[in-house]
Amino acid sequence: SENFWQAGPLGPCGPCSELYIDRGLDFGAPDDLPGGDNERFLEYWNLVFMQFDQNPVNTLTPLPAKNIDTGLGLNRMAAILQDKHSVFETDQFAPLIALGEELSGRRYGHAFPTDRAMRVLADHGRAMTFLIADGVVPSNEDRGYVLRRIMRRAIQQGRSLELEPGFLTRYAEVVTELMGSEYPELYEQRESVRTWLEGEEQAFGRTLEQGLKRLDELIARARGSGEEGIAAEDAFLLHDTYGFPIDLTRELLSEHDLGVDEVGFEELMDEQRERARRGSGRFGGTEELRERLEAFAGDAGFATDFVGYETTDRETMVGAVAxxxxxxxxxxxxxxxxxxGGGQIADSGYVECSDGDCRARVDDVLRVGDDQVVVVVPEQGTLEAGERVHAHVDRAARHATECNHTATHLLHAALRRILGPHVHQAGSYVGPDKLRFDFTHSSRLTPAQLDEIENTVNGWILESQPVRAITTTLPEARALGAMALFGEKYGDIVRMVEVxxxxxSRELCGGTHVRFTSEVGLFKILGETSSAANVRRIEAVTGPAGVELLRRHDRALSDAADTLRAPAERVPDLVTELRSQVRELERAARRGGDGTDGVDLERLASMTVERSGARVLVADVDVPDGQALLDLADRLKNKIGDAVIVLASAGExxxxxxxxxxxxxxxxxxxxGEIVKVAAAAVGGGGGGRDTLARAGGRDVAKLPEAIGAATDAIEAALSG
Structure with a gap:
């Protein structure tokens, strides 16, 4: 009666046959039985005879097509065939256990805490290596958060063995050597794996010690008051402030026979998610709205036929209105x-009755699975079901969007060519105004790299390459090397866009594109910033918007040249000279003060921004020396309150x-100390200090903007870590 298997509360299920191997009396007692709580009988296979469908009213309906679902534990089978007591002694895990012994100087098999830590590192080391090689990167959402939890548990276990920093990459190297011959992507993505592991270990390492210290305080308080665990609010603090996944907190507490209010923790997480949802989406992006749209589309009784690939105008019929x-x-x-969908925003346009009695502006087009619902704003008359209408897409906006979408594919290809195959899409926005592309990469792009990316994309545009959308099978698209969004669900038949x-450039894509790259006209990068930990963002414009941007820049340069009465190419040098002269005059005017009298403190304080719940001020100021800079930082600290403040000042x-x-x-x-060290490196210098206050300097005055950017990136990385 107990041998019945189902994946969840609903869906296919059926009786099963569990296969065990008797490992003998060395592992248990004579009266031990298969399926019991013992080590003697090891289950290594399960045969599920799928013959029922579990429905919501808790009844079983026979399946029209029955099958046998066979689940074999490959690692357990390896242990049986190799006559090993544990999967961690097999040929795939033993080298990883040996690495743990080498790095820690401890012996496996002598103490349970050591054994557990080495097993976690071996298992998690393999998992994280494969996940990153397959395109997953650490983040705070979905599969990326699963990876981050695995990595952070491994980091904590490594610290418990007192391993030197950098141990995660050592595990990845052994995994690659063990399995790379069968999984060549491990070798292909070796550099990407190393980069992500190093970055996450460094980022979490900075907060781990503080988080463990806070957890120790909570444990002491719970024991002192006779409580059975810690409160949900404390677990949420560990998660939100120190980056502790709830399962890591649970595990560390269990070592002290303490628990955690996980129900309350999940309620706090739900509240946080709801706050995020309320701030997203044109109509809030709520689950309730999605359900109403699905109900409306389902009640209509038909699926809309999308004809937008072939035309931007169509005489059609209103099938339903709500x-x-x-x-x-x-x-x-x-x-x-x-x-x-797919990063591309909806078309705009209008719908008007064939007899001219009604007209409505298209405000949005919402995707409901493979179907769609059009959101309109009436301008004249009333749209009714059964009405014959003309549907018109705003062609200018559509074409601008197509230019930006094709340019996004070209940008993706250029990034992978120049930065490496570790680059994967992590998000995008494609509209008529601009494109925004988020991609996996751990460091700020240099001006030279941005120039090379821009030149590569514009080169492909000038070649007037054809852009084709091809309908094919998913296996065929993958065989051709088409890029796909990791974890995206695709049907058997897919749409592939190739340039x-x-x-x-080959990508699985349902968006609209130009016919030739030359239609894009021009590609111009607006800027490159950090989007999240280990994710960079590029924004760019194309076509007429790009031309207008260049025209504005040219006009500004021309106006500056006229003002300075000099050729345009001399403007940067003259501006530098004039700025130096102004600084000298200001210093002379301030002599006798503390060096900060000329700084507008109110304006400077108003430049403070919020980043992940923290106030941040990073600014280039004009003060005579390091002491004046310190005085200014103190004045700002008193004015702003709790914040991170980074100030830079350049002299001759x-x-x-x-x-x-x-x-x-x-x-x-x-x-x-870490922030100024990173910033100082950009200007060819160094420095340091305490965690709360540090000073540094350098000689390369021209690189001051890079120092400001490096400090900003370091702050964002620490806050998002």
Whole structure:
């Protein structure tokens, strides 16, 4: 009666046959039985006879097509065939256990805490190596968070063995040597794996010690008051401030026979997610809205036929109409409007009755699975179900969006060519105004790299390469090397967009594109920033928007040249000279003061921004020396309160830097010494100090903007870590 298997509360299920091997009396007692709580009988296989469907009313319906689902534990089978007591003694795990012995100087098999830590590192080391090689990167969402939890548990276990920093990459190297011959992607992505492991170990390492210290305090308090565990609020603090996944907190508490209020913790997490949801999406992006849209689309009784790849105008019929919180929802029988998806925003346009009695502006087009719902704003008359209408897409906006979407594919290809195959798409926005592309990469791009990326994309545009959308099978697309979003669900038949002969750009994509790359006209990068930990963001414009941007820049340069009465190419040098002269005059005017009298403290304080719940001020100021910079930091600290403040000042031949971090932010992993050290490296210098206050300097005055950027990136990385 107990041998019945089901994947969840609903779905296919059936009786099963569990296969055990009797490992003998060395592992248990004579009266031990298969399926009992013992080590003697090892289950290594399960045969599930799938013949029922479990439905919501808790009844079993026979499946029309029955099958046998066979689940074999490969590692357990290896242990049996190799006559090993544990999977960790098999040929795939033993080298990883040996690595743990080498790195820790301890012997496996002599103490349970040591054995457990080495097993965790062996198992998690293999898992994280494969996940990153397959395109997953650590993040705070979905599969990326699963990877991050695995990595952070491994980091904590490594610290418990007192391993030297950098141990995660050693495990990845052994995994690659063990399994790379059968899984060549491990060798292909070796550098990417190393980069992500190093970055995560460094980032979490900064907060781990502080988090463990805080946890020790909570444990002592719980024991002192006779409590059975810690409160949900404390677990949430460990998660939100120190980056402790709840399962890591649970495991560490269990070592002290303490628990945690996980129900309350999940409620706090749900509240946080709900706050995030309320701040996202055009209509809030709520689950309730999605359910209403699905109900409306389902009640209509038909799926809209999207014809937007072939045309931007279509005479069609209104199949259904509903009014929802002031919005008018429309289901068209055929629709030329692209629904938001794949990073591309929805088409705009209008719908008007064939007899001219009604007209409505298209405000949004929402995707409902493979179907769509058009959101309209009535301008004249009333749209009714059964009405014949003309559906018109805004062609100018559509074409601008197509230019940006094709340019996004070209940008992705250029990034992988220049930065390496570790680059994967992590998010995007494609609209008529611009494109935004988030991608996996751990460091700030240099100006030279951005120039090379821009030149590569514009080179492909000038070649007027054909852009083709091909319908094919998923296996065929993958065999051709088409890029796919990791974890995205694709059907058996997919749409693949390739540029040129496909040698540099093939992607699975449902968006709209130009026919030739020359239609894009021009690609111009607006900027490159950090989007999240280990994720960079590039924003760019194309076509007329790019031309207008260059025209504005040219006009500004021309106006500056006229003002300076000099050729345009001399403007940068003259501006540098004039700035130097102004600084000297200001210094002369301030002599006798503390060096900060000329600084507008109110304006400077107003430049403070919020980053992940922390106040951050990073600024280039004009003060005469390092002491004046320190005085200014103190004045700002008194005015702003708890914050991280980084100030930089450049003289004739020296850059001065100072960082001030409030104690509460030190607890979140921010270190003043580390921040100024990174910034000073950009200007060819060095320095350091305490966690709350540090000073540094350098000689390369021209690199001051890079120092400011490096400090900003270091702060964002610490806060997102």
């Amino acid at each position: 009014r929802d919180d002031g919005r008018v929802l429309v289901k068209l029988v055929e629709s030329p409007f692209y629904a938001t 040129g002969d496909g040698s540099f 031949d020296r850059v001065n830097l100072i960082a001030s971090v409030s104690p509460s932010l030190v607890d979140r992993g921010l270190r003043a």
